[in-house]
Amino acid sequence: xxxxxxxxxxxxxxxxxxxxxxxxxxxxxxxxxxxxxxxxxxxxxxxxxxxxxxxxxxxxxxxxxxxxxxxxxxxxxxxxxxxxxxxxxxxxxxxxxxxxxxxxxxxxxxxxxxxxxxxxxxxxxxxxxxxxxxxxxxxxxxxxxxxxxxxxxxxxxxxxxxxxxxxxxxxxxxxxxxxxxxxxxxxxxxxxxxxxxxxxxxxxxxxxxxxxxxxxxxxxxxxxxxxxxxxxxxxxxxxxxxxxxxxxxxxxxxxxxxxxxxxxxxxxxxxxxxxxxxxxxxxxxxxxxxxxxxxxxxxxxxxxxxxxxxxxxxxxxxxxxxxxxxxxxxxxxxxxxxxxxxxxxxxxxxxxxxxxxxxxxxxxxxxxxxxxxxxxxxxxxxxxxxxxxxxxxxxxxxxxxxxxxxxxxxxxxxxxxxxxxxxxxxxxxxxxxxxxxxxxxxxxxxxxxxxxx
Ligand SMILES: *Cc1c(COP(=O)(O)O)cnc(C)c1O
Numbered sequence: 001x002x003x004x005x006x007x008x009x010x011x012x013x014x015x016x017x018x019x020x021x022x023x024x025x026x027x028x029x030x031x032x033x034x035x036x037x038x039x040x041x042x043x044x045x046x047x048x049x050x051x052x053x054x055x056x057x058x059x060x061x062x063x064x065x066x067x068x069x070x071x072x073x074x075x076x077x078x079x080x081x082x083x084x085x086x087x088x089x090x091x092x093x094x095x096x097x098x099x100x101x102x103x104x105x106x107x108x109x110x111x112x113x114x115x116x117x118x119x120x121x122x123x124x125x126x127x128x129x130x131x132x133x134x135x136x137x138x139x140x141x142x143x144x145x146x147x148x149x150x151x152x153x154x155x156x157x158x159x160x161x162x163x164x165x166x167x168x169x170x171x172x173x174x175x176x177x178x179x180x181x182x183x184x185x186x187x188x189x190x191x192x193x194x195x196x197x198x199x200x201x202x203x204x205x206x207x208x209x210x211x212x213x214x215x216x217x218x219x220x221x222x223x224x225x226x227x228x229x230x231x232x233x234x235x236x237x238x239x240x241x242x243x244x245x246x247x248x249x250x251x252x253x254x255x256x257x258x259x260x261x262x263x264x265x266x267x268x269x270x271x272x273x274x275x276x277x278x279x280x281x282x283x284x285x286x287x288x289x290x291x292x293x294x295x296x297x298x299x300x301x302x303x304x305x306x307x308x309x310x311x312x313x314x315x316x317x318x319x320x321x322x323x324x325x326x327x328x329x330x331x332x333x334x335x336x337x338x339x340x341x342x343x344x345x346x347x348x349x350x351x352x353x354x355x356x357x358x359x360x361x362x363x364x365x366x367x368x369x370x371x372x373x374x375x376x377x378x379x380x381x382x383x384x385x386x387x388x389x390x391x392x393x394x395x396x397x398x399x400x401x402x403x404x405x406x407x408x409x410x411x412x413x414x415x416x417x418x419x420x421x422x423x424x425x426x427x428x429x430x431x432x433x434x435x436x437x438x439x440x441x442x443x444x445x446x447x448x449x450x451x452x453x
Contacts, residue, residue: 001014001015001032001033001034001036001061001062001063001064002014002032002033003015003017003018003030003031003032003033003217004024004030004031004033005024005025005026005028005029005030005031006024006028006029006030006031006336006337006339006340007024007026007027007028008024008026008028011024011025011026011028012033013030014066015062015063015066015067015217015218016066016120018030018217018218019113019116019117019120019216019217019218020117020120020121020128020210021210022198022210022211022212022215022216023195023198023211023215027195027199028336029215029217029333029334029336029337029340030217031217031337031340031341032062032217035284035287035288035341036061036062036288037287037288037289038057038058038228038288038289038290039057042054042057043289043290043291045232046228046229046231046232046233046290046291047232047233047235047236047238048232048236048238049229049232051080051083051084051225051226051229052076052077052080054225054228054229054232055076055079055080055222055225056069056072056073056076058221058222058224058225058228058285058288059072059076059112059221059222059225060072062217062221063116063221066120067116067119067120071119075112075115075116075119076112078111078115079108079111079112079115079222080108080111080112080222080225082099082100082101082107083099083240084096084097084099084108084226084229084230085099085240086230086233086234086238086239086240086402087239087240087241088239089368089372089374089403090368090371090372090374092384092387092401092402092403093230093234093239093400093401093402093403094374094376094380094402094403094404094405095226095230095269095402095403095404095405096405097226097404097405097406098377098405098406098407098408098411099426100141101144101428102137102140102141102143102144102170102428103407103408103410103411103426103428103429104137104140104141104326104406104407104408104411105137105223105226105278105404105406105407106137106138106140106141106142106219107141107144107145108222108223108225108226109141109218109219109220109222109223109277110138110141110142110144110145110146110212110219111141111144111145112218112219112221112222113142113145113212113216113218113219113222114142114145114146114149114152115145116218117130117146117149117152117210117218118149118150118151118152121151121152124151125151126208127151127152127153127208128151128152128153128208128210129152129153129154129155129207129208129209129210129453130142130146130152130153130154130155130209130210130211130212131155131157131194131197131198131209131210131211131212131453132154132155132156132157132194132211132212133156133157133158133187133190133191133193133194134156134157134158134163134171134187134190135158135159135162135163135187135190135274135275135319135325135326135327135328135329136158136162136163136164136167136325136326137167137326137406137407137411138212138326139156139158139163139167139170139171139180140167140170140171142154142156142212143156143170143171143174143178143180144170144174146177146178146212147174147176147177147178148176148177149177152177153177153179154177154178154179154212155179155180155181155452155453156171156172156178156179156180156181157181157183157190157193157194157449158171158180158181158182158183158187158190159182159183159185159186159187159189159190160182160183160184160185160441161182162186162187162321162325162328163325164325164411164412164414165433166411166413166429166432166433167411168437168439169432169433169435169437170432171439172437172438172439173432173435173436173437173438174435175438179440180437180438180439180440181439181440181441181442181449181452182439182440182441182442183441183442183443183444184441184442184443184444185443185444186318186319186321186328187319187328187329188318188319188329188330188331189444190444191331191333192444193444193445193446193449194211196446196449197209197446197449197450197453198211200446200450202450203450203453206453207453215277215333215334219277220277220280220281220284220334220337221281221284222281223277223278223281223282224281224282224284224285224288225285227269227281227282227285227286227290227292228285228288228290230267230269230402231266231267231269231285231290231291231292232290232291234267234400234402235265235266235267235291235400265293265397265398265399265400266291266292266293266399267291267292267293267399267400267401267402268292268293268294268295268296268396268397268399268400268401268402269282269292269295269296269401269402269403269404270295270296270298270383270384270386270387270390270401270402270403270404271295271296271297271298271383271404272298272299272324272327272379272380272382272383272386272404272406273297273298273299273305273327273332274299274302274326274327274328274329274332275329275332275333275334276297276305276332276333276334276335276337276338277333277334278404278406279295279297279334279338279351280334280337280338282295283295283338283341283342283350283351286350287341293397293399294349294350294351294352294397295350295351295352296351296352296353296354296383296386296387296390296396297309297351297352297353297354297386298354298355298356298382298383298385298386298387299327299353299354299355299356299382300320300322300323300324300327300328300355300356300357300358300361300382301320301322301355301356301357301358302317302319302320302322302327302328302329302330302355303353303355304316304317304329304330304331304332304335305332305335305353306353306354306355307353307355308335308344308353309347309348309351309352309353310353312344314335314339316330316331316332316335317330317331318330319331322358322361323358323361323362323378323412323415324358324361324378324379324381324382326379326406326407327379327382352390352395354385354386354389354390356382356385356386356389360385361378361381361382361385362378362381362415362419363385364376364381364382364384364385364388365378365381365415365416365419365420366419366420368381368384369419369420375409375416375420375423375424376405376409376416377405377406377407377408377409377411377412377415377416378412378415378416379406379407379412380403380404380405380406380407380409383403383404383405383406384403387401387403408426408429409423410423410424410425410426410429411429413425440452
């Protein structure tokens with residue numbers, strides 16, 4: 001598989017170069033030259049295959065021939081050590097993507113990326129320096145994914161005061177090869193700093209730089225896996241019973257977990273979106289042939305993409321702070337990637353955009369807790385409300401509907417608990433709060449970043 005830049009098709013790279021450099025030399029994003037279809041036999045058995053087998057089938061063509069089948073199998077086995085349950089919540093499904101070590105979906109991408117970097121750099125001596133901007137959850141997942149990986153140093157930039165105490169401990173509480181910088185500014189400022197660093201001559205000389213946020217193709221591809229797995233399972237009616245963090249309604253009774261009856265229709269996913277990496281991965285899975293009929297892209301008040309889908313005009317803007325802070329993105333990086341693959345009309349056929357207010361988000365947390373005794377985090381709640389809006393407006397197709405529950409509710413206890421009361425804390429999160437934070441504050445200026453590095 002070859003990758004090329006969204007801005008210039010003559011800039012071509014293999015998986016190794018695309019992953020390790022992150023951004024293309026012209027400032028564009030790397031995209032695969034084709035989106036490879038699943039073999040028909042895989043497509044028809046997605047509902048009964050193991051997650052790891054689906055991961056192997058999904059990722060294999062994207063990394064061929066740089067990572068061999070056997071090496072990929074080992075990577076997949078060590079990256080995806082936790083489940084992605086599809087559970088019933090009322091008459092919908094929730095795809096729980098928060099069972100990894102940092103309790104958010106970014107663990108899927110970050111863990112695969114960290115392991116593929118270690119593999120790709122297995123014969124190098126010079127350390128690789130990873131620079132990444134986070135609006136909250138990326139940082140924790142990247143820190144955890146790379147912690148202790150030999151030959152790799154990581155610096156994480158986050159907007160000071162705009163991440164939760166728990167996220168801050170996940171980012172700045174590990175130490176070792178992981179450093180943290182709190183930037184006096186927004187996530188967009190952090191992202192702009194990272195972009196500036198990649199074109200900064202002097203810094204380029206001093207360091208071998210790479211990125212790890214959702215612009216990195218090696219983070220994006222593994223995210224296609226859970227869409228394919230969940231679509232297959234939704235259509236064959238294989239729904240999981242909830243775990244302890246996802247109590248069932250006492251009134252639900254036997255049979256409540258059996259899910260929708262098998263149907264020939266394809267699944268719809270509602271994706272709480274910020275930088276639009278997750279949605280792009282979903283579009284890849286759909287294009288590969290997974291039984292998906294479309295997406296609802298639910299944003300908070302940062303409605304750049306819903307507005308684009310509505311009007312055809314793309315106007316990036318400064319981000320606004322909301323209670324779903326991992327999605328506070330006014331200029332989503334992955335838009336460039338989506339626009340390179342799909343025309344406006346093609347995107348409109350696949351994606352319905354909805355923007356949700358904080359007030360609506362809180363109401364969704366309350367309603368789902370009351371009706372189904374299920375805890376949604378604010379990001380999942382944006383998705384839930386976005387799906388409700390589509391339903392009310394009659395724009396939902398029939399067939400199973402799954403909301404992506406992108407973070408564990410305990411990660412956002414400050415928002416969720418005033419509405420629902422105490423949220424059960426998974427053990428992985430409980431231990432994080434004991435960490436002490438080591439962080440340096442810098443102004444949002446490239447000179448300050450250079451100095452800090
Ligand atoms: C990052 C994140 C999102 C947004 O994902 P994108 O790929 O940036 O659109 C949604 N929810 C949570 C919890 C996140 O951490």
